[in-house]
Amino acid sequence: MDRKNVLYIAVSLDGMIAREDGSVDWLDEFEGEGDNGYSEFYQTVDTVILGRSTYEHIKILTPVFPYQDKTCYVFTETPDSYHDKHVTFIDEDIKAFTGRLKQQKGLNIWIAGGAELVNTFMKEDAIDEYIITVIPVVLGSGIPLFHEQNTETKLRLTDMKRFGQAAQLHYKRA
Template sequence: MKRPVVLYIATSLDGYIARENGDIHWLYEAESEGDGGYGEFYETIDTVLMGNTTYRHTFKLADHFPYPDKKCYVFSRSEQEPSPYATFVTEDIPTFIEKLKQQEGSKIWIVGGAEILDALMKSRLVDEFIITMMPTILGSGIPLFKEDNPELKLVLVGTKPYGQMVQLHYTVKS
């Protein structure tokens, strides 16, 4: 059985993951309960995927790398200096993910960037969507989904409120 690729992310009610300038501080303004299900989800994965911009941004948000116990792959258009936290990947995203899904392991988490998600969406490589709707309408910003994605039929696994937020969990219908 192939390892599932999971999008676990928060979005504004109008579908944005960040402001135009990449700012995500609005995510921390909502009234929440606990960690919003993050700890429970984190235990189900062993691999994280992200773009180089997201990777660099993690060091601005935290005092330490937030995923030290997970295998981390960072996609970049150019060669990068080696890192103790991540393996940099310059090959085609869908090709790399197809190989990764064949390996032994747990779920694979798409941490971010919009470009990574877009490549995986267009290749139909996302198996689960866990999206937390924030009680915010941004009006503009970086959209969760870009245009021209294939149509996907989803199956609702569940919903869960966390204070003012609601988490939606879907799998892709086979």
């Protein structure tokens, strides 16, 4: 199996991944189904890539780092200022770094967020698949998943799943 860089993320109906303050409390308030496909997806990856802000937010939200059973990388401009036995902090070219990862044997690579990291990956044309779960809430403002400066990216819908009131859309680059 060829490894792929997969964006797996939830968004509000108006395209936000978090409130202005980074809060994702709205994710807990909708009528989903089970874990909304998370466990199934999680088994398809062995590597997790996070941006620094998302990593810091996770550390605040959870007492135990949630991806201890995966190889985890955090992109940051100051990798030497962080220490976590479960994470490797890096400041490298995304395309070159993930190109090396994809040459290694293993499962898929999860681009877990946040928005800055996703948009950097998009600029480098380094996302192979997009699995986006749309949550039925309009936040009105917040942190958008996609920036206005992104280049046009054509995708092909390969699957759709319903989890209660959420719709999960699975796209591959066209």
